Amino acid sequence: xxxxxxxxxxxxxxxxxxxxxxxxxxxxxxxxxxxxxxxxxxxxxxxxxxxxxxxxxxxxxxxxxxxxxxxxxxxxxxxxxxxxxxxxxxxxxxxxxxxxxxxxxxxxxxxxxxxxxxxxxxxxxxxxxxxxxxxxxxxxxxxxxxxxxxxxxxxxxxxxxxxxxxxxxxxxxxxxxxxxxxxxxxxxxxxxxxxxxxxxxxxxxxxxxxxxxxxxxxxxxxxxxxxxxxxxxxxxxxxxxxxxxxxxxxxxxxxxxxxxxxxxxxxxxxxxxxxxxxxxxxxxxxxxxxxxxxxxxxxxxxxxxxxxxxxxxxxxxx
Amino acid sequence: xxxxxxxxxxxxxxxxxxxxxxxxxxxxxxxxxxxxxxxxxxxxxxxxxxxxxxxxxxxxxxxxxxxxxxxxxxxxxxxx
Amino acid sequence: xxxxxxxxxxxxxxxxxxxxxxxxxxxxxxxxxxxxxxxxxxxxxxxxxxxxxxxxxxxxxxxxxxxxxxxxxxxxxxxxxxxxxxxxxxxxxxxxxxxxxxxxxxxxxxxxxxxxxxxxxxxxxxxxxxxxxxxxxxxxxxxxxxxxxxxxxxxxxxxxxxxxxxxxxxxxxxxxxxxxxxxxxxxxxxxxxxxxxxxxxxxxxxxxxxxxxxxxxxxxxxxxxxxxxxxxxxxxxxxxxxxxxxxxxxxxxxxxxxxxxxxxxxxxxxxxxxxxxxxxxxxxxxxxxxxxxxxxxxxxxxxxxxxxxxxxxxxxxxxxxxxxxxxxxxxxxxxxxxxxxxxxxxxxxxxxxxxxxxxxxxxxxxxxxxxxxxxxxxxxxxxxxxxxxxxxxxxxxxxxxxxxxxxxxxxxxxxxxxxxxxxxxxxxxxxxxxxxxxxxxxxxxxxxxxxxxxxxxxxxxxxxxxxxxxxxxxxxxxxxxxxxxxxxxxxxxxxxxxxxxxxxxxxxxxxxxxxxxxxxxxxxxxxxxxxxxxxxxxxxxxxxxxxxxxxxxxxxxxxxxxxxxxxxxxxxxxxxxxxx
Numbered sequence: 001x002x003x004x005x006x007x008x009x010x011x012x013x014x015x016x017x018x019x020x021x022x023x024x025x026x027x028x029x030x031x032x033x034x035x036x037x038x039x040x041x042x043x044x045x046x047x048x049x050x051x052x053x054x055x056x057x058x059x060x061x062x063x064x065x066x067x068x069x070x071x072x073x074x075x076x077x078x079x080x081x082x083x084x085x086x087x088x089x090x091x092x093x094x095x096x097x098x099x100x101x102x103x104x105x106x107x108x109x110x111x112x113x114x115x116x117x118x119x120x121x122x123x124x125x126x127x128x129x130x131x132x133x134x135x136x137x138x139x140x141x142x143x144x145x146x147x148x149x150x151x152x153x154x155x156x157x158x159x160x161x162x163x164x165x166x167x168x169x170x171x172x173x174x175x176x177x178x179x180x181x182x183x184x185x186x187x188x189x190x191x192x193x194x195x196x197x198x199x200x201x202x203x204x205x206x207x208x209x210x211x212x213x214x215x216x217x218x219x220x221x222x223x224x225x226x227x228x229x230x231x232x233x234x235x236x237x238x239x240x241x242x243x244x245x246x247x248x249x250x251x252x253x254x255x256x257x258x259x260x261x262x263x264x265x266x267x268x269x270x271x272x273x274x275x276x277x278x279x280x281x282x283x284x285x286x287x288x289x290x291x292x293x294x295x296x297x298x299x300x301x302x303x304x305x306x307x308x309x310x311x312x313x314x315x316x317x318x
Numbered sequence: 319x320x321x322x323x324x325x326x327x328x329x330x331x332x333x334x335x336x337x338x339x340x341x342x343x344x345x346x347x348x349x350x351x352x353x354x355x356x357x358x359x360x361x362x363x364x365x366x367x368x369x370x371x372x373x374x375x376x377x378x379x380x381x382x383x384x385x386x387x388x389x390x391x392x393x394x395x396x397x398x
Numbered sequence: 399x400x401x402x403x404x405x406x407x408x409x410x411x412x413x414x415x416x417x418x419x420x421x422x423x424x425x426x427x428x429x430x431x432x433x434x435x436x437x438x439x440x441x442x443x444x445x446x447x448x449x450x451x452x453x454x455x456x457x458x459x460x461x462x463x464x465x466x467x468x469x470x471x472x473x474x475x476x477x478x479x480x481x482x483x484x485x486x487x488x489x490x491x492x493x494x495x496x497x498x499x500x501x502x503x504x505x506x507x508x509x510x511x512x513x514x515x516x517x518x519x520x521x522x523x524x525x526x527x528x529x530x531x532x533x534x535x536x537x538x539x540x541x542x543x544x545x546x547x548x549x550x551x552x553x554x555x556x557x558x559x560x561x562x563x564x565x566x567x568x569x570x571x572x573x574x575x576x577x578x579x580x581x582x583x584x585x586x587x588x589x590x591x592x593x594x595x596x597x598x599x600x601x602x603x604x605x606x607x608x609x610x611x612x613x614x615x616x617x618x619x620x621x622x623x624x625x626x627x628x629x630x631x632x633x634x635x636x637x638x639x640x641x642x643x644x645x646x647x648x649x650x651x652x653x654x655x656x657x658x659x660x661x662x663x664x665x666x667x668x669x670x671x672x673x674x675x676x677x678x679x680x681x682x683x684x685x686x687x688x689x690x691x692x693x694x695x696x697x698x699x700x701x702x703x704x705x706x707x708x709x710x711x712x713x714x715x716x717x718x719x720x721x722x723x724x725x726x727x728x729x730x731x732x733x734x735x736x737x738x739x740x741x742x743x744x745x746x747x748x749x750x751x752x753x754x755x756x757x758x759x760x761x762x763x764x765x766x767x768x769x770x771x772x773x774x775x776x777x778x779x780x781x782x783x784x785x786x787x788x789x790x791x792x793x794x795x796x797x798x799x800x801x802x803x804x805x806x807x808x809x810x811x812x813x814x815x816x817x818x819x820x821x822x823x824x825x826x827x828x829x830x831x832x833x834x835x836x837x838x839x840x841x842x843x844x845x846x847x848x849x850x851x852x853x854x855x856x857x858x859x860x861x862x863x864x865x866x867x868x869x870x871x872x873x874x875x876x877x878x879x880x881x882x883x884x885x886x887x888x889x890x891x892x893x894x895x896x897x898x899x900x901x902x903x904x905x906x907x908x909x910x911x912x913x914x915x916x917x918x919x920x921x922x923x924x925x926x927x928x929x930x931x932x933x934x935x936x937x938x939x940x941x942x943x944x945x946x947x948x949x950x951x952x953x954x955x956x957x958x959x960x961x962x963x964x965x966x967x968x969x970x971x972x973x974x975x976x977x978x
Contacts, residue, residue: 004407004585006446006555024338027385031345037549059385065508065539066546097508097539128517158515186515210708239706240662271672272662309961320832349448351618352611353558353579353884356399371884373611375618376724379448382538393728396609397648 011036015044023053030056034063042067046075049091054084061090065097073098073106073125080110080118088117095125104131111137116146123152127159135160139168147177154180158187166191170199178208185214189221196222201230204246209239216245220252228255235261240270247273251280259284263292275303282311290315329376329394330355330369336388339365346380346389355380400882402828405583406821411439411554412804413797414574414589416561417623418442419450420786421595421776421793423544424500426553428797429593436801439587440553443560443579443887444618447545451597451616451753451777452786454723455538457657457716459511460785462501462532463494467521470494473530474956479963480680481756481782482913482925484636484933486952488763489781489792497791501532504790508543510536531656538719559585561622562890563820564592564630564772567812571630571771575820579887582828586817588809591771591800594759595793596623598641598777599898601891603747603852604844605650610837612650614643614746615777620891621898623778624750627759628897628944633768633935635760635780635949637905638918640853641751642684646700647744651722653700661709663702666740667695679754681915687745688853688916699740710736747844748852750898753789755917756782757905760935760949765796771803771810826875827889833879836889842870843896851899853919855906863903871896904944905936 014036017029030048033041045067048060061079064072079091095107110122111134123141126134134156141153154172157165172184185203188196200222203215216234219227227249234246235258247265250258262284265277278296281289293312299305337343339357346367347355354371367389374394381389413429415422418440426440442449463473473494478485501519505511512520512533521529534540548555558579565572565586573588600615611617624634644665646653655665656679667673667690674686690696702710714736718726734741752758758780765773773796776789784792827833850863874896880886911926912919932948939945 004409004556004559006557008549008552020341022338022341024341024343024386027338028341028343031343031385035545035549037546055386065542099506099508130517155515159517161516183515189514190516209706241709270662271664272660306962321835348445351444351449351453351616353444353887373617373888375611375613375616377454377616378723379453382454382723383448391724391727393649393724393731394609394612397607397612397650397728398731 011040026056030059057087065094068100073103092121104129154183161190182214189218212242220249251283259286263289278307282314326372328369333388334366336386337366349379402582408586410588412436415440415593417595418446420789424793425797428794429801432801441556445557458533467529492763565812567810572810572812582883590804593773593796598751621894625894625897633760636757639757640748641755643746647742649728666701681917685915698743701740702736751777753777764799827878827880833877836892840892855920908946
C-alpha cells in the first residue's frame with residue numbers, strides 16, 4: 001500500500017541528512033526540515049546556513065522563511081555578509097518575512113553596519129517589526145551615500161509613525177533622488193502637523209511627476225485648509241495622474257471652494273479622471289456644479305454614469 | 319487499434335548536470351500540479367528528472383522550487 | 399511509479415476536505431481550530447504544496463471589503479447588479495462582513511498585502527462607490543504560507559489521491575471513494591461531513607491554441623466537483639451562466655486590464671480606440687468584447703503603449719512576477735513589448751467558475767449544499783464573483799459549520815455495492831487490451847463544446863451537441879483504454895469533463911431567455927424577467943439524465959433602486975474616443 005498521510009518526522013532524524021557528503025543530500029535535508037514547520041529545526045538550519053557549499057547555504061536561507069523569532073533572525077543576519085550573492089539575497093528576502101517583534105533583537109545591531117547591503121537589508125527587515133529602537137539608526141541612515149539605504153530608512157521611520165521623526169522625513173523630502181523624495185512624502189501621511197503639510201504642498205511643485213503624484217495623494221490624509229490652494233493649482237498639472245490625485249484629495253478635504261474648478265474637468269477625454277471628478281463633485285455637493293454633471297448621467301462609461309448619478313443625488317433636486 | 323508513437327516537443331527541460339535526483343530529490347515531481355514529471359535512470363547509473371507527459375500549464379512551480387536551478391520552463395510550441 | 403496496483407483501504411475521519419488549493423486549506427484550519435479533537439483529513443489529487451488555481455500565487459485581491467473603503471451593503475449591491483439580479487444576497491453579504499477578518503488572518507500567516515509607507519493597507523482609490531482592489535506584492539508566497547499553517551496545525555494531508563464519487567446514505571453525506579493517481583489503489587473514506595473545494599471546470603472548452611492544457615484556468619481543475627455533486631444528487635445552480643474571460647491571445651493568461659486600468663491602460667480595437675469602459679467583468683462587458691472581435695474593427699488589444707515608462711514598468715512588475723510568471727517569456731518570445739505595441743487579446747474558452755461568474759453547486763451562506771453534511775466553497779460553489787478571497791472566506795464558513803455538524807451525527811451507513819460499482823467503472827479502461835486513449839475522448843468532447851455550446855447559443859446546435867456527447871460517452875464507456883495509473887487519472891478527468899459538457903448543454907437549453915450578456919446569449923430569445931427572474935437548479939433525474947427546476951431568488955437584504963439596475967448595460971462608448 002502506498003503511504004497515505006504526509007509524515008511528521010522526528011527533527012533530529014531529519015537533521016542527520018545534514019551530515020551527507022554530497023551537497024545534494026544536505027539540500028534535501030534542509031528542505032525536509034523546512035517542511036516540518038517545527039521550531040526545533042531552527043538550530044539545524046542556522047548551522048546549514050554556514051555550510052561550505054553555497055547551494056546548501058542558499059537553501060537554508062530560503063528555508064528560514066518558514067520560521068520566526070530571534071534565533072531565525074540571527075542566522076539570517078549572519079548570512080547577509082555571505083560571499084555568495086544568491087545566499088545574501090535569499091537571506092535578505094527571508095528577513096523581511098519575519099513577524100515576531102522579538103526577532104528585531106538580532107537585527108538591531110546590524111543597523112550600524114558599515115556594509116551597504118547589510119544595512120539596507122537590516123532596515124528592510126526591521127521595518128515591519130516596528131521596533132522604536134530603530135528610529136535613531138534609521139534617521140542616521142537618511143544621510144547615507146546610497147539611495148537604496150535612504151529609501152529603506154524612510155520605510156522604517158514611516159512605519160513607526162513617530163512625530164519626533166518629522167524633521168528627518170521632511171529633510172528626506174528634498175533628497176537629491178526622486179524615489180527618496182517620493183517615499184518620504186508618502187511616509188508623511190501619518191502626520192497632520194503644519195510642517196508635514198507644508199512639505200507636502202511644496203512637493204506638488206517637484207520636478208518629478210511621480211513625486212508630485214505622491215504629494216497630491218498624501219494630502220488626502222495629511223492636508224488641511226492650507227493645502228487647498230496648492231492642490232487647486234495642481235489641477236492643471238501636465239500629468240493626469242497628478243490631477244486625479246489632487247481631485248481626490250480636494251474631495252477628502254471637503255474643499256467646496258474647488259468645486260467650480262473641478263466641474264469643467266468632466267469634459268476631459270480621460271475616463272479615470274472623469275470618474276474621480278464626478279465622485280468628488282458628489283462628495284462636495286455644491287449645487288452650482290449640477291450643470292457640469294447633468295450632461296453625463298447617461299455616459300457610456302458605467303463607472304462615470306454611476307458616479308454622476310450618485311453625485312446628482314447627493315446634490316439634490318434643489 | 320494499436321496506439322501511435324507521435325513525437326512532441328516538451329516545455330519543461332532539466333539540466334542533468336545540476337539535477338540532484340540521485341540524492342533522492344523529487345521536489346519538481348512533487349510540486350507539479352499536473353503530475354507530468356518523473357525521475358529517469360540514466361545510462362551512467364545516475365538519475366535525473368524529465369517531463370514524461372506532455373500536459374503542461376507552464377505554471378512554473380517546478381522551476382521556482384528546484385533547489386539547484388536545474389529546471390527550465392518555456393512556453394509550449396503550440397502557444398508560442 | 400504509475401504501475402497499476404490492486405488495493406483498497408478504508409479509513410474514517412470526522413471531516414473530509416477534498417481539494418487542497420484555496421478553500422480547502424482554510425476549511426481544514428478553521429475546522430481544526432473550532433474542534434481540536436476532530437479528525438480532519440485534507441485530500442488532493444496533486445500535492446497540497448502547489449495545488450489549485452493559485453499554485454504560483456496571486457497578484458492581488460479584487461473584492462476586498464475593508465471598513466473605510468467599502469461597505470457590505472455597497473458590495474452586495476454591486477454584485478447583485480453585475481449578475482442581472484439573480485443572486486441570493488445572504489452569502490454575498492456574509493462574505494462582505496467577514497472577509498476583512500480573513501485578510502488579517504492571511505496576513506498573520508505571512509501572506510503579504512500591499513501596505514503604504516505608514517504600514518496601513520494600501521487599498522487603491524477611495525470614494526463612496528467602494529474600492530475593492532488590494533494588491534499583493536509578494537503574492538507568490540501564498541501556497542507556501544498556507545502549507546506552513548497546515549503543517550503547524552498538524553492537519554492530516556493525503557496527496558495524489560483523487561476523489562471520484564461521493565458516498566451518501568440515510569439522506570446525508572457518508573464519505574467518498576478515491577483512487578491513487580500513481581498506483582490506482584483505492585481509498586474509501588468514511589466521513590461525517592465532506593467539504594468540496596475542487597475548483598472550476600477549467601477544461602471544458604478548448605483554447606484557440608488547440609493545446610489541451612493551454613487553458614485559462616489551471617487545467618487540474620477539470621470539473622470533478624460538479625460531476626461528483628451531480629452524481630451524489632446535489633443541486634447545481636445556473637450552469638448556463640458560463641465563465642468567459644478576456645485574455646492575452648494564445649498565452650491564454652489573464653490580461654488584467656483591471657490592473658492597468660487605474661494607471662491608464664485600456665482595452666482597444668485595432669484602430670487603437672477605446673470601445674468599452676468598465677473596471678469590472680460582467681456578461682455585458684464580454685458581449686461588447688465579442689461584438690468588437692466579430693466586427694471590422696477587431697481584433698482587440700491591451701493598449702499600454704501610450705503610457706509613461708514608469709507606469710509601464712510598474713504594470714509589468716505586477717503582471718509578470720506572480721500568478722502567471724511565464725507571461726514575460728511569452729511576450730519576449732513573440733517580440734512584443736507593452737511600450738512599443740498593443741498586445742492582442744481574445745476571449746477565453748467557456749468554463750464553469752463562480753470566481754468570475756455565478757454558476758456552481760448551490761450553497762447557502764454557511765456553504766451548505768442541498769445534501770446535509772456536504773459543503774462546497776470556492777470556484778465550484780455558486781456564490782457569484784467570489785475570486786480568491788471568496789474561496790478563503792467561504793472555505794472558513796464551511797470548516798466552522800462542519801465542525802459543529804459532526805458533533806450532532808455519527809457515520810451514515812452506505813451501500814457497499816456502490817464502492818464495488820465505482821471500482822468497476824474506474825478500472826474499466828485498465829481491463830482492455832487496446833482502445834481510445836483518454837486524451838482523444840477529452841479532445842473530442844471539448845472540440846464539440848466549442849463547436850456547439852459556445853455563445854451565441856443556438857437551440858439546434860445545442861441539441862446536436864447532446865447527440866454527439868452521447869456518442870462520445872458510449873465510446874468512453876466501452877472503448878477507453880489506459881496503460882498506467884497516470885492515464886487512469888486522465889480518463890477520470892475526461893469523464894468529469896463530459897459530465898460538465900452535458901450539464902452545460904442541458905442547463906442552457908432549459909433557460910429559454912437571454913441573460914448575463916454573452917454568458918447566456920440565446921439568440922432566439924430576449925431577456926424575460928416575468929418567467930426567468932429565478933435560479934435554475936439542475937439535479938440528476940431518476941432516469942440518470944439532468945432534471946431542472948426553477949428556484950426563487952431569495953428576497954433582497956439590500957434593495958436595488960430602479961435606476962441602478964442598468965449600471966452594467968450600455969457599456970459601449972457612444973462615439974469612438976481616440977487614445978490620449
